[in-house]
Amino acid sequence: MKITVENGVKELTILNGTAEPVYHKKAIEVKGGSINSALEYLSKKVVSAEIIEHSKLEFCYDKLYLKLLYDARERNPDVIEGSLKLHPDLEKFNINSGKSYSTFDLADFIKMNRHYFENKDYAMKLVAELRNFEGKVNRDLEAKTDERGNKRALINQVVESNIPTGFFLELPVFVGQEKQRLEVEINITADFSCSLISPDLKEFIDLESKKVLDNQLNQIKALHPELKVFEY
Structure with a gap:
């Protein structure tokens, strides 16, 4: 190795050993x-x-x-x-997902999540009606001599007269966004299973995203x- 010193430099210091590592900032x-x-x-x-x-x-x-x-x-x-992303508080309701509940399970779920309802008293009324739903249908069926064709009619009758057609939730749809007021309906089948549906939620997600x-x-x-x- 040949080293030439110029521009009036009279002394050159050579260090032997391991050089300090080159530091690169860590990315966020x-x-x-x-x-x-x-x-x-x-x-x-x-x-x-x-x-x-x-x-x-x-x-x-x-x-x-x-x-x-x-x-x-x-x-x-x-x-x-x-x-x-859909907000976790909304996702746990399984609206429009096809998830089925028994009337008792849905009543318990609503009771534990009544703080998301626009009206908590309305939520508790819904809990009481859901818990009494299956028993009312069965009692009315026992009073009839012919149950054929009556079960579906009785379920429709109880839903129309006892179960509210829908309820309103107030919660964010997307993470990081403000709360929305959403109407949700309860769909009850002939085997007493329930599901939650909401055309309003489907429309909101499609248009607002x-x-x-x-x-x-x-x-x-x-x-x-x-x-x-x-x-x-």
Whole structure:
């Protein structure tokens, strides 16, 4: 090895041993976050135009997600990914899922979750009617000499006269979003099994999911108009 010293340098120090390791900043990674994760990240940082030039935002309407790669040309870029997910409080009701309950099981479930109802007294009235439902049908059937064709008619009669046609819940539909008022119906079959259905919920999910994603995109674009945005 030949070393030449120039520009008036008279002394050269050579160190022998292991060099200090090169340190690279560890990336921030958020996976499985809520749909507003990318906006939350960007709104809390002081971002230069150069860094935005090296960043990108990906989104998908079908899978309802946003993914931010912040300063993507760095060795360890931050990756912030969030998606629009149904709220756990809503999911446990199994609305429109086809899940069946017995009238007693549904009554117990409603009693333990009455705090989600718009009216708690109404919820407890529903609990009482569900617990008495099967017994009332059976008592009326015992009073008849011919049960053929009567069971379905009696069930319809009891549902129309005793069981409320529906009830209202107040809870968020999506994670990170405000509460919504949703009408839910109880469907009861000839074997006394129950299921919860809600055309309002189906419509809300279909129409609002794209609106929520667009709202996030618009806020991010307003915050950083130069950010590259790609649809997948």
